[in-house]
Amino acid sequence: MQPFVPVDPRGVGSLVDPGAVDPAQAEPGRERCFAPEVLAALGPLAAVAADPAATDVLVTPDGGVWADRGRGVEREPGLRLPPEAARSLAVGLIAAGGRHVDEATPSADVRLGEGMRAHVVLPPLAWAGTAISLRLPRVDRVTLDAWGMAAPALAVLRGALAARQTVLFAGATGSGKTTLMAAWLSEAAPTDRIVLIEDVAEAPVEHPHVVGLECRQPNIEGAGGVDLGRLVREALRMRPDRLVVGECRGAEVREFLAALNTGHRGGAGTLHANSLVDVAARLEAIGLIAGLPPEALARQVLSGIDLVVHLERGPQGARSAALGLFALDARERLVVVPLADPDAGADAGAGAGAQALAELESGSA
Numbered sequence: 001m002q003p004f005v006p007v008d009p010r011g012v013g014s015l016v017d018p019g020a021v022d023p024a025q026a027e028p029g030r031e032r033c034f035a036p037e038v039l040a041a042l043g044p045l046a047a048v049a050a051d052p053a054a055t056d057v058l059v060t061p062d063g064g065v066w067a068d069r070g071r072g073v074e075r076e077p078g079l080r081l082p083p084e085a086a087r088s089l090a091v092g093l094i095a096a097g098g099r100h101v102d103e104a105t106p107s108a109d110v111r112l113g114e115g116m117r118a119h120v121v122l123p124p125l126a127w128a129g130t131a132i133s134l135r136l137p138r139v140d141r142v143t144l145d146a147w148g149m150a151a152p153a154l155a156v157l158r159g160a161l162a163a164r165q166t167v168l169f170a171g172a173t174g175s176g177k178t179t180l181m182a183a184w185l186s187e188a189a190p191t192d193r194i195v196l197i198e199d200v201a202e203a204p205v206e207h208p209h210v211v212g213l214e215c216r217q218p219n220i221e222g223a224g225g226v227d228l229g230r231l232v233r234e235a236l237r238m239r240p241d242r243l244v245v246g247e248c249r250g251a252e253v254r255e256f257l258a259a260l261n262t263g264h265r266g267g268a269g270t271l272h273a274n275s276l277v278d279v280a281a282r283l284e285a286i287g288l289i290a291g292l293p294p295e296a297l298a299r300q301v302l303s304g305i306d307l308v309v310h311l312e313r314g315p316q317g318a319r320s321a322a323l324g325l326f327a328l329d330a331r332e333r334l335v336v337v338p339l340a341d342p343d344a345g346a347d348a349g350a351g352a353g354a355q356a357l358a359e360l361e362s363g364s365a
Contacts, residue, residue: 012271032139038113041096043089048076049116052139059086061129079173086130090120093132099217108217111201141206144183147320156307156323156339157184164166164266170273170282175311176248176319177270180201185268188242192266195235198246211238228252232259243267253261253283254290254354257297260304276310276322280334298334302326308336 032052039046048067049059056068063081066073081089094101097110097118106122115137122130144154160167160195161184169177169184186206187192194210196203201214215237218225228245232255235243243264245256248271256269273282287297308324 004113032136034116035113037096039273041092041112042086043092044079044081045089045132047078049134049136055136055138057132057134057136059089059130059132061126061131063129083129086132087122090122090130090132093118094120100220105217109200111214115202115204117202118201135202137202137204138179141186141204142179142183144180144187147180147183147319147321153321153323157309158187160307161187161266165267166260166270166304167307167309168271168279168305169268169309170271170276170279171311172272172274172313175313177309179310180309180311180321181244181268181270182206183244185244188266192241192363193239194242194244195238195240196244196246197231197235199228201246203244203246211235211240229255232256235259236264239267240264245269247271248283248286250286251290253286253294257292257300257304258262261300275312276308276324276338279308279310279324279334279336280326284334294333298328298332301334302328307339 002147032040032050034042034046034050039225040187042049045057045059045065048054048065049156051069054067055070055071056073058066058073059070059081060066063083063086065076065079065081067076073229091101092159093112094108094110097112099108099110101108101120101122103122106125107120109117109119112118117135118160119133119135120130144157147154149157157167159165167184171177181204182203185196185203188207190208192207192209194205195213196205196210197213199215201212213231215231216224216226217226228247228250229252232243232245232252236259243256243259244267245252246269248256248269271279271282273279283301284294284297287294292300305326308326310322310324312320312322316319324336325339327335327337329335
């Protein structure tokens with residue numbers, strides 16, 4: 001691993017500046033607009049989705065409509081969809097994104113317009129009624145500075161970008177990992193060619209040279225589907241300077257790690273994980289899906305991923321962040337060591353963390 005660019009370690013323990021404005025709660029400066037076809041597909045949800053403060057709009061099986069404006073989900077008073085109207089709306093949303101949902105394929109995920117993601121589940125999978133989830137792109141561009149991280153943490157992220165290190169952004173749904181990854185990639189050199197692979201395209205990367213690839217759903221005969229793993233292999237033939245996988249959750253992690261270990265440095269990926277220390281266990285579980293034993297996965301992760309950024313979102317929408325490095329514990333299993341001192345460098349920090357873990361394990365034994 002390449003060492004991190006040294007930064008002032010003061011304040012690293014607080015990775016979010018308490019005096020900064022949370023980007024999820026900041027008031028956007030302009031209204032959210034939709035193309036006519038998207039507006040028509042949204043139907044009764046259009047007015048709620050147009051609110052620039054809304055990040056998620058949800059329809060529950062009882063027909064209730066909820067929205068998240070940075071304070072957690074809140075019910076929209078006076079707005080309720082009857083069962084047939086909710087089903088019709090779900091089918092129309094997916095059709096507007098070029099996919100299909102029906103009894104044979106009762107769930108689907110699509111991109112609508114510029115970065116809106118629609119996910120629907122029909123009965124019988126959603127046994128109580130149709131469920132609709134809309135993830136809305138931010139109206140204003142989110143930058144690294146707007147996130148409110150403490151200066152040392154920002155310096156680590158920017159140092160990783162300049163040193164062409166690979167960063168894994170982790171967290172739960174809605175924690176902001178995709179948005180932060182996009183803000184990080186947006187600061188890459190204009191000469192960098194970014195190839196961005198997503199199941200449903202939604203990362204708002206503001207960069208002059210981005211090639212976006214999106215998975216394709218099989219047709220009603222079950223043919224023609226293109227998954228993330230195949231898109232990673234295709235991307236390697238496209239001369240990427242920075243290879244980015246929107247979400248690692250299955251067999252594509254094998255191709256992604258293989259790319260990171262064959263000269264494709266400086267990329268990024270996202271991962272669902274409960275906490276910073278749980279990232280390693282989550283990767284092991286995904287690796288088993290891909291046929292990678294824990295030992296092989298650990299070696300590839302140590303060689304290919306330089307920094308872990310984990311994001312959490314509280315009940316009222318406040319976000320927190322933690323940085324960490326991958327290391328091996330005394331049993332040669334993959335772990336994440338919290339980064340407390342960026343001046344230590346990646347290799348030194350990982351080695352010290354592994355030694356500390358080994359001492360803790362031997363003591364507890």
